[in-house]
Amino acid sequence: MGVSDGVGGWAKYKEADPALYSRKLMHYASAELAKLDDFLESEYSADDYYAVDPKEVLQKSYDQTNKDVVAAKLLGSATALIAVLRDDELRIANLGDCGVLIIRNLEPLFRSEEQQHSFNFPFQLGTGSRDSPRDAQSFSVKIQEGDIVIMGSDGMFDNVFDEDVVDIIRKVLKKTGCTNHPSDVDPKKISDALLARAWEVAEDSRYGASPFQTRAIQEGLYFHGGKMDDVTVLTGVVRLSEDSPDRR
Template sequence: MSNCAGIVKSGDFECTRPDLIIECAYNKLKISSTACVLTITKKRLYSANLGDSGYLICRGGKVIFRSPEQTHYFNAPYQLTILPEQMLNEKKSFLLDKPECSELREHELQSGDLILMATDGLWDNCHIGTIARLLYGDEDENNINDKEETQQPKISQASLQARCNSLALIARHLSADENYISPFTQRALKHGIKAPGGKPDDVTIILFQVS
């Protein structure tokens, strides 16, 4: 993602094509990585997402969209990969995903919308209802709603940071709870796999509000 950041800082990118940002960054890649890139222009959000990182859009206290994860099979997310020549010569089978595998979406935004981006360390450990409560307060556990609700009042930068910190802390706490029925546990059971408790992993979160 540091490669993506460098491209954006240079200003040499097309705002409506976040997938091209991923493609340019991919050419500098030395390891494997998931990628989630969002661009916003004129109240429209353009996304390119590859793997099990992702984002959600909140409006009026409700989660109105959650990006689906991309996996080859359970616990095997899509990842941008450039293998060293030595590994390529081993003639083994590898999952090699490229920028064009990214899922592209476009959303119309409203003033006050909250956009949350995060790695799988959040999604694997926090249910959507938990995330919504930390963002908005006490909301319904099944807090996904396709209806557009009243716009959220402007939130201060300090408050956005505090909510972001709370999400990261609760995700870290739940990841270490061996008795917790996590989203990862629930997905594993659907594949006939017992994986009780949280799933320790990196937690990176970005939270911002549309002005």
């Protein structure tokens, strides 16, 4: 799974298209992973498939995206987060302020941290940025059946506290009858519920609290309520599969 969020600060520049930059990053990352999945038809091997490093995937995606950007004379930049599952290991590369939260038994198991040069100024890939994929954080998390993986842009995690994410998941599991079997839940129902909550907070400047408000106050800034932003949410539910591809 992957999330990339175009940096909105480019809006005032006519030639800029950070949304396109972020889409290209994810497009080429997906294409690179597809080559690994079909290594018999590509330059990769079974060893490459199992040894995949999401940071290397991000680097190749970044290089190809920059070729397109130079050719089209576009401006833009984006944050990026990629997670790849191999056996019982979730490998993560994160650059910027997108986030990943892993829930096990309705308790947070893992949470990535934001990468920022200063408040609300995230690490980013693209025009004018000195950041590169090698600056991305790398994590490896052992997972098991029933774990729930939440990935999102800062518009998600700036508006919904982690404890609220857990509470929302609890409600979805109860409503769908999956409390005792979280691996059976429909991931889309969780994503929809989280998206609705993030958007509800973002639209309400009078809302009592938000993670972004908390961090702004810590920086000595006045800010009240949610933060209006684009919101992307992805949910993955870890399940055992009897139909795993034969990699011999």
